[in-house]
Amino acid sequence: MTILAAIFILSGVFFMTVSCLGLIRLPDFYSRTHAVGKSETLGAILLLIGLALHNGFVLGSLKLLIILVFVAIANPTATHAICRAALRSGLQLWTRSKPGS
Amino acid sequence: MTSLIFGIAIFVALLIIMSLYRMVAGPTLFDRLLGAGLVGTKGLILLILIGFIYERINMFIDLAITYALLNFVGAIVLGKYFERRREMPR
Numbered sequence: 001m002t003i004l005a006a007i008f009i010l011s012g013v014f015f016m017t018v019s020c021l022g023l024i025r026l027p028d029f030y031s032r033t034h035a036v037g038k039s040e041t042l043g044a045i046l047l048l049i050g051l052a053l054h055n056g057f058v059l060g061s062l063k064l065l066i067i068l069v070f071v072a073i074a075n076p077t078a079t080h081a082i083c084r085a086a087l088r089s090g091l092q093l094w095t096r097s098k099p100g101s
Numbered sequence: 102m103t104s105l106i107f108g109i110a111i112f113v114a115l116l117i118i119m120s121l122y123r124m125v126a127g128p129t130l131f132d133r134l135l136g137a138g139l140v141g142t143k144g145l146i147l148l149i150l151i152g153f154i155y156e157r158i159n160m161f162i163d164l165a166i167t168y169a170l171l172n173f174v175g176a177i178v179l180g181k182y183f184e185r186r187r188e189m190p191r
Contacts, residue, residue, distance in 0.1 A: 002102055013109055016143065020116045023123050023139060029131055032123075036135050040142055047146055054102065055158065063162045064149070070169055071142065078138055078176035085184040086131040 001053060008050030015043030028094030029086055037079035044071050103154070110150040117143050134179055141172035 022035025045068055052064040117140055124136035145165050152161025 006102070006105060009105070009109060013112060016113070016116060016146075019139070020119050023120055023136065029129060029135070032132065032135055036139055040139060044142055044146060048149075051149060051153065054106075054153075060158050060162055063166065067145070067149075067162070067165055067169060070166075070173075071145070074169065074173040075138070075142060078173055078180070079135070081177050081180035082131055082134050082138070085180040086129075088184050091129060091131065 005050045005053040008046050008053060012043045012045070012047030012050060015039050015046060019043060029091060030083065030093060033079050033083045037076050041072060041075045044068075044075070106150055106153050110147060110154060113143055113147050113150065117147070130183065134176070134183075138172070138176050141168075141176075145169055145172070 016039075019035050019039035022039060023032055026032050026035055048064055048068040048071070052061040052068075055061045055064065120136050120139045120143065122136075124133050124140065127133045127136060145168055148161055148165045148168060149158075152158040152165075155161075
């Protein structure tokens with residue numbers, strides 16, 4: 001059980017690292033939303049599953065699973081709301097012929 | 102297992118500092134909002150890890166639920182507020 005929890009926690013930390021690197025390195029706002037909306041949610045889900053396995057079968061694990069379901073619903077919704085606000089306020093897409101911005 | 106959780110808490114704190122870079126130096130306002138959301142999710146994870154380190158997990162899980170709710174409501178409200186403006190905010 002401990003080894004399984006350690007595997008889940010380490011893979012979650014890997015996906016969070018990937019999302020953080022994507023937030024820094026990607027060239028555009030819309031591609032950064034790709035990094036934040038998917039990799040961050042997957043990393044948080046894996047890390048919370050690992051912590052619930054480490055905690056055992058008690059009430060605290062049920063609360064951890066409630067946090068997991070809430071993060072899995074709320075994080076892509078918040079990213080989508082910010083992205084729609086950016087699109088409706090006229091933020092331009094990134095193209096290769098026009099670098100920078 | 103306790104030392105693994107301690108090391109992972111330090112690493113998540115370093116990742117929070119890395120995403121604070123995008124909050125400070127983002128070209129537009131929406132990049133800053135995106136970085137704020139990322140800092141919020143990582144802070145939630147860090148709060149649960151601190152609860153495991155101090156072995157008072159039942160108190161820290163309730164704090165983490167409250168923090169997740171506030172983070173979600175803040176992101177939605179700021180998105181709806183900046184959608185109204187027609188000009189490009191910086």
